[in-house]
Amino acid sequence: MTELDPVIHAPARLRIMTALTEALDDGDEITFPALQKLLDMTAGNLTTHLAKLEAAGYVESTKTFSGRRPVTFVAITPVGRAAFRTYRSTLLDLLGGTR
Amino acid sequence: MSTDDEKAPADAALMFDLMQTQRRRTQSRLVRRYAWLLLVWAAAWGVGFTALWFGRDIGGVPVLPAIVAWIVFAACMVIAIVWSIVTGIRSGNSGIRGRSVLQGTLYGWSWTISMVGAWFLTVGLQRAGLAADVATLLYPALYIFLVGVLYLAGGALWRSIAQYVLGVVMIAVVIVATFIGAPWHFLVYATLGPVAMIVGSFLLWRGILPAESPEPRRASAADAAEPREHGEPS
Numbered sequence: 533m534t535e536l537d538p539v540i541h542a543p544a545r546l547r548i549m550t551a552l553t554e555a556l557d558d559g560d561e562i563t564f565p566a567l568q569k570l571l572d573m574t575a576g577n578l579t580t581h582l583a584k585l586e587a588a589g590y591v592e593s594t595k596t597f598s599g600r601r602p603v604t605f606v607a608i609t610p611v612g613r614a615a616f617r618t619y620r621s622t623l624l625d626l627l628g629g630t631r
Numbered sequence: 632m633s634t635d636d637e638k639a640p641a642d643a644a645l646m647f648d649l650m651q652t653q654r655r656r657t658q659s660r661l662v663r664r665y666a667w668l669l670l671v672w673a674a675a676w677g678v679g680f681t682a683l684w685f686g687r688d689i690g691g692v693p694v695l696p697a698i699v700a701w702i703v704f705a706a707c708m709v710i711a712i713v714w715s716i717v718t719g720i721r722s723g724n725s726g727i728r729g730r731s732v733l734q735g736t737l738y739g740w741s742w743t744i745s746m747v748g749a750w751f752l753t754v755g756l757q758r759a760g761l762a763a764d765v766a767t768l769l770y771p772a773l774y775i776f777l778v779g780v781l782y783l784a785g786g787a788l789w790r791s792i793a794q795y796v797l798g799v800v801m802i803a804v805v806i807v808a809t810f811i812g813a814p815w816h817f818l819v820y821a822t823l824g825p826v827a828m829i830v831g832s833f834l835l836w837r838g839i840l841p842a843e844s845p846e847p848r849r850a851s852a853a854d855a856a857e858p859r860e861h862g863e864p865s
Contacts, residue, residue: 559730566726626643
């Protein structure tokens with residue numbers, strides 16, 4: 533029970549999940565470049581970690597077009613939100629409620 | 632990853648700090664343009680109302696010709712309004728789409744509708760023969776009061792205590808200024824208003840975390856998925 537979810541328990545992925553939870557309401561999506569700006573991550577790094585989160589079903593991405601330009605939208609799934617909350621609770625428990 | 636008893640708490644503490652830093656940074660990035668906007672308004676109020684305060688036949692210390700004082704005031708307001716409009720247009724391009732966009736759009740329009748509506752209201756009152764000594768009190772009071780009310784609404788919408796408090800302060804400033812009366816009210820608007828806005832801007836810049844409803848500590852693993860936040864200063 534005090535096991536931290538390994539999908540989230542990596543600095544880059546924790547930051548991605550935190551930013552998505554914070555910036556998006558249910559039913560919102562954010563473009564890849566805007567998310568990259570929120571995180572100050574390289575595109576390659578962000579792509580790699582998003583792929584891991586997507587494989588776990590925590591985020592989903594939609595590819596679409598804005599005019600002729602391809603745009604990728606990223607959203608956090610309900611499963612992802614729940615996993616993040618669990619991760620946070622577990623973290624707080626590990627810290628013994630000192631925070 | 633280690634769940635080793637010795638190592639886990641230190642690791643957890645680092646991850647917790649990382650999470651908190653990212654939360655603040657995300658909030659700060661999302662509202663940075665509004666922090667700038669508040670600073671612009673603080674400057675516009677500071678300079679504009681100070682000019683009126685020093686205007687002959689307008690304020691308490693007659694130094695500037697009345698026409699100069701009004702031109703400076705009008706220029707400050709025009710710059711701040713243009714900045715607001717540009718900020719409003721740009722906010723549509725934050726890279727986020729979905730449900731919260733309508734909320735933001737409607738709230739944005741509330742500002743335009745209130746401010747334009749207030750302007751028509753004052754025109755109507757003027758046509759009805761509003762006395763000049765009342766008008767000088769009413770004009771700034773009406774707009775700033777509306778700004779206060781809109782901050783209250785924004786604070787409620789985004790669960791932002793800081794924004795809500797700024798709204799309360801704005802309304803308090805209007806009441807104090809109006810009770811003190813002309814021409815001293817210009818001095819109140821030139822000082823208290825900008826101070827409140829600069830504090831608000833600083834808080835936005837630092838990254839305000841939305842207030843969370845306190846949740847009881849969970850008793851069982853089944854509740855682990857429930858949101859549980861700890862109170863933190865926003």
